[in-house]
Amino acid sequence: MSRTPFVAGNWKMHKTIAEAEAFVSGLLPLVGAVDDVQVGVCVPFPAIQAVVESTRGSAVQVYAQNVHWAEQGAYTGEVSIPMLDELEVAGVVIGHSERRQYFGETDADLSKKLPAILAAGLEPILCVGETEAQRDGGEMEQVLRGQVEEAIADVDAADLARITIAYEPIWAIGTGKVATPDQAQEACAFVRSLVAGRDAGAAEQVRIQYGGSVKPDNAAELLALPDVDGALVGGAALEPQSFAGIVEGARA
Numbered sequence: 001m002s003r004t005p006f007v008a009g010n011w012k013m014h015k016t017i018a019e020a021e022a023f024v025s026g027l028l029p030l031v032g033a034v035d036d037v038q039v040g041v042c043v044p045f046p047a048i049q050a051v052v053e054s055t056r057g058s059a060v061q062v063y064a065q066n067v068h069w070a071e072q073g074a075y076t077g078e079v080s081i082p083m084l085d086e087l088e089v090a091g092v093v094i095g096h097s098e099r100r101q102y103f104g105e106t107d108a109d110l111s112k113k114l115p116a117i118l119a120a121g122l123e124p125i126l127c128v129g130e131t132e133a134q135r136d137g138g139e140m141e142q143v144l145r146g147q148v149e150e151a152i153a154d155v156d157a158a159d160l161a162r163i164t165i166a167y168e169p170i171w172a173i174g175t176g177k178v179a180t181p182d183q184a185q186e187a188c189a190f191v192r193s194l195v196a197g198r199d200a201g202a203a204e205q206v207r208i209q210y211g212g213s214v215k216p217d218n219a220a221e222l223l224a225l226p227d228v229d230g231a232l233v234g235g236a237a238l239e240p241q242s243f244a245g246i247v248e249g250a251r252a
């Protein structure tokens, strides 16, 4: 089964609307017509509308970086799925380690977000990953199992294949300390086996991204691994040239 590689740039809390538009102007000539890799940018809420407009008709898709599970309600500061849907985003990143660490997002929250996102026809990117202490303590599999199994618990088997899971070891995020190919392959294969625990067919289709210090010079090696179907990129996704270099690395 061949899965289309999926490279997404997570801008985190970077880029005003003007900066986002300048980025898109630089990116489209480089990857705007790529058709063998799915390319996404995960954009802060205020710039989403502008980036959807400026990427329209190109191969670049727009993702949000968080969403609430409820349709509407008294949740000050939150954004709903219908609000994102109206902006015509392709999907949304959920469960990023920074949201878990700084904003208290839990696996239980994610188990409510995933079915709601899928029901709206949007594509979720679910982030999972262990800390360095958990890895050193031999707890990596236990941590990943808890994160994946709880998040997908209420997703219908028929929808599982539409989830992308980003394996982002926390010790590799923003540190320049990239997972070795063996580490990335082992963890991504393990994540796939967890999906297979729910549905073997879906596990073959689910895309699993590696994230954590992906750069143009290490992308090709990581993306060639059998269970690594793409990358979720932070720092190196902030400049068009470097992000395009990673997309290039995903083209077999």
Ligand SMILES: O=C(CO)COP(=O)(O)O
Pocket (backbone or CB within 6 Å): 010, 096, 168, 172, 173, 174, 175, 176, 211, 212, 213, 214, 232, 233, 234, 235, 236
């Ligand atoms: O957190 C990440 C993407 O979501 C990874 O960030 P870096 O690529 O900056 O390590």
